[in-house]
Amino acid sequence: MTLKIKNTLTGKKEEFKPLRKGSVSMYVCGPTVYDVAHLGHGRSAVCFDVIRRYLMYRDYDVKFVSNYTDIDDKMINRAREEGVMVPELAERVIAEYDRDYASLGVLVADEAPMATSYIDEMVEFVGRMEKAGVTYVIEGDGVYFDVSKSATYGKLSGQKLEDLRIGARVAENEAKKNPYDFVVWKFAKEGEPHWPSPWGDGRPGWHLECSAMSWKLLGEKFDIHGGGGDLTFPHHECEIAQSESVFGEGSFAQYWMHNGFITVDKEKMSKSLGNFATLKDILSKYDGRVVRLMFLQTHYANPIEFSDDLLEQAKAGLARIHDFVRNLKVSDGGSMDFDLEPFVEKFEEAMDNDFDTSGGLAALFDLIKYVGFDTDYKKEPILKALEAMDQVFGVIFVEEDSLDSEIESLIKDREDARKEKDFEKADQIRNDLLKKGIELEDTSNGTIWKRL
Numbered sequence: 001m002t003l004k005i006k007n008t009l010t011g012k013k014e015e016f017k018p019l020r021k022g023s024v025s026m027y028v029c030g031p032t033v034y035d036v037a038h039l040g041h042g043r044s045a046v047c048f049d050v051i052r053r054y055l056m057y058r059d060y061d062v063k064f065v066s067n068y069t070d071i072d073d074k075m076i077n078r079a080r081e082e083g084v085m086v087p088e089l090a091e092r093v094i095a096e097y098d099r100d101y102a103s104l105g106v107l108v109a110d111e112a113p114m115a116t117s118y119i120d121e122m123v124e125f126v127g128r129m130e131k132a133g134v135t136y137v138i139e140g141d142g143v144y145f146d147v148s149k150s151a152t153y154g155k156l157s158g159q160k161l162e163d164l165r166i167g168a169r170v171a172e173n174e175a176k177k178n179p180y181d182f183v184v185w186k187f188a189k190e191g192e193p194h195w196p197s198p199w200g201d202g203r204p205g206w207h208l209e210c211s212a213m214s215w216k217l218l219g220e221k222f223d224i225h226g227g228g229g230d231l232t233f234p235h236h237e238c239e240i241a242q243s244e245s246v247f248g249e250g251s252f253a254q255y256w257m258h259n260g261f262i263t264v265d266k267e268k269m270s271k272s273l274g275n276f277a278t279l280k281d282i283l284s285k286y287d288g289r290v291v292r293l294m295f296l297q298t299h300y301a302n303p304i305e306f307s308d309d310l311l312e313q314a315k316a317g318l319a320r321i322h323d324f325v326r327n328l329k330v331s332d333g334g335s336m337d338f339d340l341e342p343f344v345e346k347f348e349e350a351m352d353n354d355f356d357t358s359g360g361l362a363a364l365f366d367l368i369k370y371v372g373f374d375t376d377y378k379k380e381p382i383l384k385a386l387e388a389m390d391q392v393f394g395v396i397f398v399e400e401d402s403l404d405s406e407i408e409s410l411i412k413d414r415e416d417a418r419k420e421k422d423f424e425k426a427d428q429i430r431n432d433l434l435k436k437g438i439e440l441e442d443t444s445n446g447t448i449w450k451r452l
Protein backbone atom coordinates (compact mmCIF):
# COMPACT_ATOMS: atom_id res chain seq x y z
CA MET A 1 0.00 0.00 0.00
CA THR A 2 1.19 3.49 -0.67
CA LEU A 3 0.74 6.52 1.49
CA LYS A 4 -0.71 9.50 -0.33
CA ILE A 5 -0.53 13.11 0.75
CA LYS A 6 -2.47 16.04 -0.64
CA ASN A 7 0.33 18.51 -1.34
CA THR A 8 -0.77 22.15 -1.20
CA LEU A 9 2.21 22.99 -3.43
CA THR A 10 0.92 20.98 -6.38
CA GLY A 11 -2.75 20.80 -5.39
CA LYS A 12 -2.51 17.05 -6.01
CA LYS A 13 -2.67 13.92 -3.95
CA GLU A 14 0.80 12.45 -4.35
CA GLU A 15 2.53 9.28 -3.34
CA PHE A 16 4.71 10.10 -0.35
CA LYS A 17 8.42 9.63 -1.07
CA PRO A 18 10.65 10.86 1.75
CA LEU A 19 14.03 12.39 0.95
CA ARG A 20 15.80 9.72 2.97
CA LYS A 21 14.46 6.18 2.94
CA GLY A 22 12.81 5.25 6.21
CA SER A 23 12.86 8.66 7.81
CA VAL A 24 10.68 11.76 7.73
CA SER A 25 11.58 15.32 8.67
CA MET A 26 8.64 17.48 9.57
CA TYR A 27 8.19 21.13 10.55
CA VAL A 28 4.93 22.61 11.83
CA CYS A 29 4.40 26.32 12.50
CA GLY A 30 3.57 26.84 16.14
CA PRO A 31 1.73 29.65 17.91
CA THR A 32 2.71 33.15 18.93
CA VAL A 33 2.70 32.76 22.69
CA TYR A 34 1.13 36.02 23.87
CA ASP A 35 -2.21 34.49 24.89
CA VAL A 36 -3.70 31.08 25.75
CA ALA A 37 -4.55 28.50 23.10
CA HIS A 38 -7.82 28.62 21.22
CA LEU A 39 -9.70 25.74 19.64
CA GLY A 40 -7.97 26.36 16.31
CA HIS A 41 -4.51 25.94 17.86
CA GLY A 42 -5.66 22.70 19.43
CA ARG A 43 -6.99 21.41 16.15
CA SER A 44 -3.77 22.17 14.28
CA ALA A 45 -1.70 20.49 17.00
CA VAL A 46 -3.89 17.37 16.97
CA CYS A 47 -3.99 17.15 13.14
CA PHE A 48 -0.22 17.16 12.81
CA ASP A 49 0.20 14.94 15.86
CA VAL A 50 -1.90 12.26 14.19
CA ILE A 51 0.00 12.65 10.91
CA ARG A 52 3.26 12.26 12.81
CA ARG A 53 1.92 9.26 14.71
CA TYR A 54 0.72 7.52 11.55
CA LEU A 55 4.12 7.99 9.93
CA MET A 56 5.60 6.36 13.04
CA TYR A 57 3.00 3.59 12.78
CA ARG A 58 4.27 3.10 9.22
CA ASP A 59 7.74 2.59 10.74
CA TYR A 60 9.23 5.87 9.64
CA ASP A 61 11.79 7.43 11.91
CA VAL A 62 10.14 10.85 12.31
CA LYS A 63 11.87 14.03 13.41
CA PHE A 64 9.18 16.51 14.39
CA VAL A 65 9.89 20.20 14.95
CA SER A 66 7.35 22.81 16.01
CA ASN A 67 8.29 26.33 17.07
CA TYR A 68 7.05 28.95 19.49
CA THR A 69 7.05 32.55 18.29
CA ASP A 70 8.14 34.37 21.42
CA ILE A 71 9.02 37.77 19.98
CA ASP A 72 6.84 40.07 17.86
CA ASP A 73 4.55 43.11 18.20
CA LYS A 74 1.82 41.13 19.96
CA MET A 75 4.30 39.78 22.50
CA ILE A 76 5.74 43.23 23.15
CA ASN A 77 2.32 44.89 23.48
CA ARG A 78 0.88 42.22 25.77
CA ALA A 79 3.93 42.20 28.02
CA ARG A 80 3.65 45.99 28.28
CA GLU A 81 -0.05 45.77 29.18
CA GLU A 82 0.68 43.24 31.88
CA GLY A 83 3.75 45.07 33.14
CA VAL A 84 6.03 42.05 32.67
CA MET A 85 9.10 41.31 30.57
CA VAL A 86 8.54 39.53 27.25
CA PRO A 87 10.41 36.33 28.27
CA GLU A 88 8.29 36.08 31.42
CA LEU A 89 5.08 36.29 29.36
CA ALA A 90 6.41 33.71 26.90
CA GLU A 91 7.41 31.27 29.61
CA ARG A 92 3.99 31.44 31.26
CA VAL A 93 2.00 31.06 28.04
CA ILE A 94 4.22 28.26 26.69
CA ALA A 95 3.61 26.32 29.91
CA GLU A 96 -0.14 26.72 29.36
CA TYR A 97 0.14 25.57 25.74
CA ASP A 98 2.15 22.54 26.81
CA ARG A 99 -0.45 21.65 29.41
CA ASP A 100 -3.39 22.03 27.01
CA TYR A 101 -1.65 20.05 24.26
CA ALA A 102 -0.76 17.27 26.69
CA SER A 103 -4.44 17.02 27.65
CA LEU A 104 -5.21 16.59 23.97
CA GLY A 105 -2.76 13.69 23.78
CA VAL A 106 -0.31 15.58 21.56
CA LEU A 107 3.15 14.02 21.75
CA VAL A 108 5.95 16.35 22.75
CA ALA A 109 7.91 17.61 19.73
CA ASP A 110 11.45 16.36 19.18
CA GLU A 111 12.42 20.01 19.03
CA ALA A 112 10.25 22.93 20.15
CA PRO A 113 12.51 25.91 19.46
CA MET A 114 11.72 29.40 20.66
CA ALA A 115 12.53 32.07 18.11
CA THR A 116 14.71 34.00 20.54
CA SER A 117 16.99 30.97 20.94
CA TYR A 118 17.97 31.14 17.25
CA ILE A 119 18.75 34.81 16.77
CA ASP A 120 22.32 34.13 15.60
CA GLU A 121 21.07 31.75 12.91
CA MET A 122 18.47 34.30 11.81
CA VAL A 123 21.06 37.05 11.53
CA GLU A 124 23.20 34.65 9.49
CA PHE A 125 20.20 33.91 7.29
CA VAL A 126 19.58 37.60 6.61
CA GLY A 127 23.26 37.91 5.70
CA ARG A 128 22.90 35.07 3.19
CA MET A 129 19.81 36.68 1.68
CA GLU A 130 21.64 39.99 1.41
CA LYS A 131 24.46 38.20 -0.40
CA ALA A 132 21.90 36.66 -2.74
CA GLY A 133 20.73 40.19 -3.52
CA VAL A 134 17.12 39.82 -2.42
CA THR A 135 17.06 42.29 0.47
CA TYR A 136 17.16 46.07 0.91
CA VAL A 137 17.20 48.35 3.91
CA ILE A 138 14.58 50.98 4.75
CA GLU A 139 16.25 53.44 7.09
CA GLY A 140 14.75 53.55 10.56
CA ASP A 141 12.49 50.61 9.73
CA GLY A 142 14.21 47.37 8.87
CA VAL A 143 15.68 44.96 6.34
CA TYR A 144 13.12 43.92 3.73
CA PHE A 145 12.80 41.01 1.32
CA ASP A 146 12.22 42.11 -2.26
CA VAL A 147 9.57 39.71 -3.61
CA SER A 148 10.24 40.80 -7.20
CA LYS A 149 13.62 39.04 -6.86
CA SER A 150 11.90 35.72 -6.17
CA ALA A 151 11.12 33.78 -9.34
CA THR A 152 8.65 31.55 -7.54
CA TYR A 153 6.81 33.89 -5.18
CA GLY A 154 3.14 32.89 -5.26
CA LYS A 155 3.71 29.24 -6.16
CA LEU A 156 2.26 27.84 -2.94
CA SER A 157 -0.93 29.88 -2.89
CA GLY A 158 -1.28 29.73 -6.67
CA GLN A 159 -0.96 33.45 -7.27
CA LYS A 160 1.11 35.44 -9.72
CA LEU A 161 3.06 38.38 -8.42
CA GLU A 162 1.64 40.51 -11.25
CA ASP A 163 -1.94 39.77 -10.15
CA LEU A 164 -1.03 40.36 -6.52
CA ARG A 165 0.41 43.74 -7.43
CA ILE A 166 -2.76 44.80 -9.20
CA GLY A 167 -4.96 43.61 -6.35
CA ALA A 168 -2.81 45.10 -3.62
CA ARG A 169 -4.08 47.90 -1.47
CA VAL A 170 -1.93 51.00 -1.37
CA ALA A 171 1.06 49.86 0.63
CA GLU A 172 0.93 50.92 4.26
CA ASN A 173 4.64 51.53 3.95
CA GLU A 174 5.41 53.67 0.93
CA ALA A 175 9.13 53.06 1.23
CA LYS A 176 8.64 49.42 0.20
CA LYS A 177 9.55 48.56 -3.40
CA ASN A 178 6.60 46.18 -3.78
CA PRO A 179 3.45 46.01 -1.66
CA TYR A 180 4.19 42.38 -0.70
CA ASP A 181 7.78 42.96 0.38
CA PHE A 182 8.13 41.86 3.97
CA VAL A 183 10.42 42.63 6.85
CA VAL A 184 13.09 40.08 7.77
CA TRP A 185 14.87 42.19 10.39
CA LYS A 186 12.98 44.92 12.21
CA PHE A 187 14.98 47.75 13.78
CA ALA A 188 14.22 48.28 17.46
CA LYS A 189 12.22 51.24 18.63
CA GLU A 190 12.86 52.83 22.01
CA GLY A 191 12.26 50.38 24.85
CA GLU A 192 11.78 47.29 22.67
CA PRO A 193 13.73 44.05 23.13
CA HIS A 194 16.54 43.89 20.59
CA TRP A 195 19.60 41.98 19.44
CA PRO A 196 22.68 43.25 17.57
CA SER A 197 23.05 42.72 13.81
CA PRO A 198 25.23 44.15 11.02
CA TRP A 199 22.25 46.30 9.91
CA GLY A 200 21.40 47.63 13.35
CA ASP A 201 19.88 46.48 16.62
CA GLY A 202 16.54 44.81 16.14
CA ARG A 203 14.58 41.59 16.07
CA PRO A 204 13.68 38.96 13.47
CA GLY A 205 10.62 39.15 11.25
CA TRP A 206 8.05 36.43 11.82
CA HIS A 207 8.54 34.64 8.48
CA LEU A 208 12.30 34.48 9.00
CA GLU A 209 11.99 32.32 12.11
CA CYS A 210 10.68 29.26 10.34
CA SER A 211 13.15 29.45 7.45
CA ALA A 212 16.09 29.77 9.84
CA MET A 213 15.01 27.22 12.45
CA SER A 214 13.94 24.52 9.99
CA TRP A 215 17.29 24.97 8.24
CA LYS A 216 19.21 24.55 11.51
CA LEU A 217 17.13 21.65 12.82
CA LEU A 218 16.13 19.78 9.64
CA GLY A 219 18.45 20.99 6.89
CA GLU A 220 18.14 22.88 3.61
CA LYS A 221 15.60 20.35 2.37
CA PHE A 222 13.08 18.47 4.43
CA ASP A 223 9.97 16.38 3.85
CA ILE A 224 6.82 17.91 5.30
CA HIS A 225 5.88 21.44 6.31
CA GLY A 226 2.55 21.90 8.04
CA GLY A 227 0.42 24.62 9.51
CA GLY A 228 -3.07 26.09 9.64
CA GLY A 229 -4.67 26.93 6.31
CA ASP A 230 -4.56 30.62 7.17
CA LEU A 231 -0.74 30.49 7.07
CA THR A 232 -0.55 29.53 3.40
CA PHE A 233 -0.41 33.18 2.37
CA PRO A 234 1.57 35.18 3.09
CA HIS A 235 3.50 33.34 5.84
CA HIS A 236 4.41 30.13 4.03
CA GLU A 237 4.82 31.90 0.71
CA CYS A 238 7.40 34.16 2.38
CA GLU A 239 9.17 31.22 4.03
CA ILE A 240 9.60 29.60 0.60
CA ALA A 241 10.84 32.84 -0.98
CA GLN A 242 13.45 33.27 1.75
CA SER A 243 14.71 29.69 1.78
CA GLU A 244 14.80 29.28 -2.01
CA SER A 245 16.67 32.58 -2.35
CA VAL A 246 19.44 31.07 -0.21
CA PHE A 247 19.33 27.35 -1.01
CA GLY A 248 17.91 27.32 -4.52
CA GLU A 249 14.63 26.40 -6.12
CA GLY A 250 13.21 23.09 -4.93
CA SER A 251 14.94 23.32 -1.55
CA PHE A 252 12.99 23.63 1.71
CA ALA A 253 9.78 21.59 2.19
CA GLN A 254 8.77 18.93 -0.34
CA TYR A 255 5.19 18.42 0.88
CA TRP A 256 3.04 21.22 2.21
CA MET A 257 0.06 20.30 4.37
CA HIS A 258 -2.58 22.63 5.78
CA ASN A 259 -5.33 21.90 8.26
CA GLY A 260 -8.84 23.32 7.89
CA PHE A 261 -10.55 26.08 9.87
CA ILE A 262 -12.96 25.79 12.76
CA THR A 263 -16.08 27.80 12.20
CA VAL A 264 -18.43 28.67 15.01
CA ASP A 265 -21.94 29.93 14.72
CA LYS A 266 -21.38 32.94 16.95
CA GLU A 267 -24.96 33.35 18.07
CA LYS A 268 -25.25 29.72 18.98
CA MET A 269 -21.93 29.88 20.74
CA SER A 270 -22.97 32.69 23.07
CA LYS A 271 -26.20 30.89 23.90
CA SER A 272 -25.11 27.36 24.50
CA LEU A 273 -21.35 27.30 24.59
CA GLY A 274 -20.74 30.22 26.88
CA ASN A 275 -17.06 31.07 27.00
CA PHE A 276 -15.83 28.13 24.97
CA ALA A 277 -13.39 30.12 22.89
CA THR A 278 -10.27 28.89 24.64
CA LEU A 279 -9.03 25.32 24.92
CA LYS A 280 -8.68 25.79 28.64
CA ASP A 281 -12.41 26.47 28.98
CA ILE A 282 -13.36 23.44 26.93
CA LEU A 283 -10.90 21.24 28.79
CA SER A 284 -12.39 22.32 32.09
CA LYS A 285 -15.68 20.74 30.96
CA TYR A 286 -14.60 17.95 28.64
CA ASP A 287 -11.92 15.29 28.80
CA GLY A 288 -9.07 16.15 26.41
CA ARG A 289 -9.66 12.88 24.59
CA VAL A 290 -13.24 13.91 23.83
CA VAL A 291 -11.94 17.08 22.19
CA ARG A 292 -9.25 15.07 20.37
CA LEU A 293 -11.82 12.57 19.09
CA MET A 294 -14.03 15.45 17.96
CA PHE A 295 -11.15 16.79 15.84
CA LEU A 296 -10.35 13.34 14.42
CA GLN A 297 -13.90 12.75 13.27
CA THR A 298 -13.29 15.26 10.46
CA HIS A 299 -10.54 14.95 7.85
CA TYR A 300 -7.72 17.33 8.78
CA ALA A 301 -8.09 19.49 5.67
CA ASN A 302 -11.85 20.00 5.99
CA PRO A 303 -13.48 22.75 8.02
CA ILE A 304 -15.22 21.90 11.30
CA GLU A 305 -18.44 23.66 12.19
CA PHE A 306 -18.00 23.61 15.94
CA SER A 307 -20.96 23.07 18.24
CA ASP A 308 -21.72 21.57 21.62
CA ASP A 309 -23.57 18.78 19.79
CA LEU A 310 -20.32 17.83 18.11
CA LEU A 311 -18.60 17.60 21.49
CA GLU A 312 -21.47 15.56 22.92
CA GLN A 313 -21.28 13.16 19.97
CA ALA A 314 -17.57 12.72 20.53
CA LYS A 315 -18.21 12.19 24.24
CA ALA A 316 -20.70 9.43 23.49
CA GLY A 317 -18.33 7.87 20.95
CA LEU A 318 -15.46 7.87 23.41
CA ALA A 319 -17.62 6.36 26.15
CA ARG A 320 -18.55 3.57 23.74
CA ILE A 321 -14.89 2.87 22.99
CA HIS A 322 -13.91 2.90 26.67
CA ASP A 323 -16.83 0.75 27.80
CA PHE A 324 -15.93 -1.76 25.12
CA VAL A 325 -12.27 -1.88 26.12
CA ARG A 326 -12.99 -2.07 29.84
CA ASN A 327 -15.46 -4.91 29.38
CA LEU A 328 -13.10 -6.76 27.09
CA LYS A 329 -10.32 -6.40 29.65
CA VAL A 330 -12.31 -7.71 32.62
CA SER A 331 -14.00 -10.49 30.67
CA ASP A 332 -12.38 -13.93 30.52
CA GLY A 333 -12.61 -13.79 26.73
CA GLY A 334 -13.67 -16.68 24.55
CA SER A 335 -11.81 -19.30 22.58
CA MET A 336 -12.89 -18.36 19.06
CA ASP A 337 -10.44 -16.85 16.59
CA PHE A 338 -11.44 -13.51 15.18
CA ASP A 339 -10.39 -12.29 11.73
CA LEU A 340 -9.05 -8.80 12.42
CA GLU A 341 -7.49 -8.39 8.98
CA PRO A 342 -10.42 -6.62 7.26
CA PHE A 343 -10.62 -4.02 10.04
CA VAL A 344 -6.90 -3.32 10.14
CA GLU A 345 -6.90 -3.11 6.36
CA LYS A 346 -9.77 -0.64 6.35
CA PHE A 347 -7.99 1.46 8.98
CA GLU A 348 -4.72 1.53 7.02
CA GLU A 349 -6.43 2.15 3.73
CA ALA A 350 -8.17 5.21 5.17
CA MET A 351 -5.04 6.54 6.83
CA ASP A 352 -2.93 5.91 3.71
CA ASN A 353 -5.42 8.05 1.84
CA ASP A 354 -4.10 11.42 3.00
CA PHE A 355 -4.56 10.58 6.69
CA ASP A 356 -8.33 10.13 6.58
CA THR A 357 -8.93 9.84 10.31
CA SER A 358 -12.68 9.80 9.92
CA GLY A 359 -12.41 6.65 7.77
CA GLY A 360 -9.87 5.22 10.22
CA LEU A 361 -12.27 5.74 13.12
CA ALA A 362 -15.05 4.10 11.13
CA ALA A 363 -12.89 0.94 11.01
CA LEU A 364 -12.50 1.11 14.79
CA PHE A 365 -16.24 1.48 15.41
CA ASP A 366 -16.98 -1.32 12.93
CA LEU A 367 -14.68 -3.57 14.92
CA ILE A 368 -16.40 -2.67 18.19
CA LYS A 369 -19.81 -3.26 16.68
CA TYR A 370 -18.78 -6.58 15.17
CA VAL A 371 -17.14 -7.99 18.28
CA GLY A 372 -19.87 -6.71 20.56
CA PHE A 373 -19.89 -6.41 24.32
CA ASP A 374 -20.40 -10.05 25.18
CA THR A 375 -17.94 -11.97 23.11
CA ASP A 376 -16.79 -15.53 22.61
CA TYR A 377 -13.71 -14.37 20.71
CA LYS A 378 -10.18 -14.52 22.08
CA LYS A 379 -9.59 -11.14 23.64
CA GLU A 380 -5.79 -10.73 23.39
CA PRO A 381 -5.53 -10.34 19.59
CA ILE A 382 -8.37 -7.84 19.64
CA LEU A 383 -6.70 -5.78 22.37
CA LYS A 384 -3.45 -5.89 20.38
CA ALA A 385 -5.17 -4.55 17.27
CA LEU A 386 -6.72 -1.75 19.31
CA GLU A 387 -3.33 -0.90 20.78
CA ALA A 388 -1.84 -0.64 17.30
CA MET A 389 -4.61 1.71 16.15
CA ASP A 390 -4.24 3.73 19.30
CA GLN A 391 -0.61 4.53 18.52
CA VAL A 392 -2.27 6.80 15.98
CA PHE A 393 -5.57 7.85 17.55
CA GLY A 394 -4.35 8.29 21.11
CA VAL A 395 -7.80 8.07 22.65
CA ILE A 396 -8.45 4.38 23.31
CA PHE A 397 -6.01 3.45 26.03
CA VAL A 398 -4.99 5.82 28.74
CA GLU A 399 -2.77 5.61 31.69
CA GLU A 400 -5.06 5.08 34.62
CA ASP A 401 -5.79 8.64 35.63
CA SER A 402 -6.14 9.61 39.26
CA LEU A 403 -9.93 9.47 39.04
CA ASP A 404 -9.80 5.92 37.72
CA SER A 405 -7.58 4.69 40.51
CA GLU A 406 -9.76 6.55 43.02
CA ILE A 407 -12.80 4.72 41.68
CA GLU A 408 -11.00 1.38 41.71
CA SER A 409 -10.01 1.84 45.33
CA LEU A 410 -13.59 2.81 46.30
CA ILE A 411 -14.87 -0.31 44.54
CA LYS A 412 -12.43 -2.33 46.61
CA ASP A 413 -13.59 -0.60 49.81
CA ARG A 414 -17.15 -1.47 48.86
CA GLU A 415 -16.25 -5.13 48.30
CA ASP A 416 -14.54 -5.23 51.69
CA ALA A 417 -17.58 -3.63 53.32
CA ARG A 418 -19.85 -6.21 51.75
CA LYS A 419 -17.63 -9.04 52.90
CA GLU A 420 -17.92 -7.65 56.39
CA LYS A 421 -21.67 -7.37 55.84
CA ASP A 422 -21.54 -3.61 56.31
CA PHE A 423 -24.17 -3.05 53.63
CA GLU A 424 -24.89 0.49 54.74
CA LYS A 425 -21.31 1.50 53.98
CA ALA A 426 -21.37 -0.45 50.69
CA ASP A 427 -24.52 1.37 49.57
CA GLN A 428 -23.05 4.68 50.65
CA ILE A 429 -20.03 4.15 48.41
CA ARG A 430 -22.26 3.14 45.51
CA ASN A 431 -24.41 6.26 45.92
CA ASP A 432 -21.43 8.57 46.30
CA LEU A 433 -20.03 7.25 43.03
CA LEU A 434 -23.39 7.64 41.34
CA LYS A 435 -23.37 11.31 42.33
CA LYS A 436 -20.02 11.59 40.53
CA GLY A 437 -21.59 10.05 37.43
CA ILE A 438 -20.10 6.58 37.92
CA GLU A 439 -22.43 3.58 37.77
CA LEU A 440 -21.40 0.24 39.25
CA GLU A 441 -22.60 -3.07 37.98
CA ASP A 442 -22.03 -6.34 39.81
CA THR A 443 -21.33 -9.19 37.42
CA SER A 444 -20.14 -12.74 37.79
CA ASN A 445 -16.69 -11.43 36.85
CA GLY A 446 -16.69 -8.85 39.59
CA THR A 447 -17.79 -5.22 39.71
CA ILE A 448 -17.48 -3.19 36.53
CA TRP A 449 -18.17 0.52 36.18
CA LYS A 450 -18.97 3.08 33.55
CA ARG A 451 -19.28 6.81 33.29
CA LEU A 452 -22.86 7.94 32.79
Ligand SMILES: [Zn+2]
Pocket: 028, 029, 030, 210, 235, 239
Ligand atom coordinates in the same frame (compact mmCIF):
# COMPACT_ATOMS: atom_id res chain seq x y z
ZN1 LIG B 1 6.12 29.28 10.04
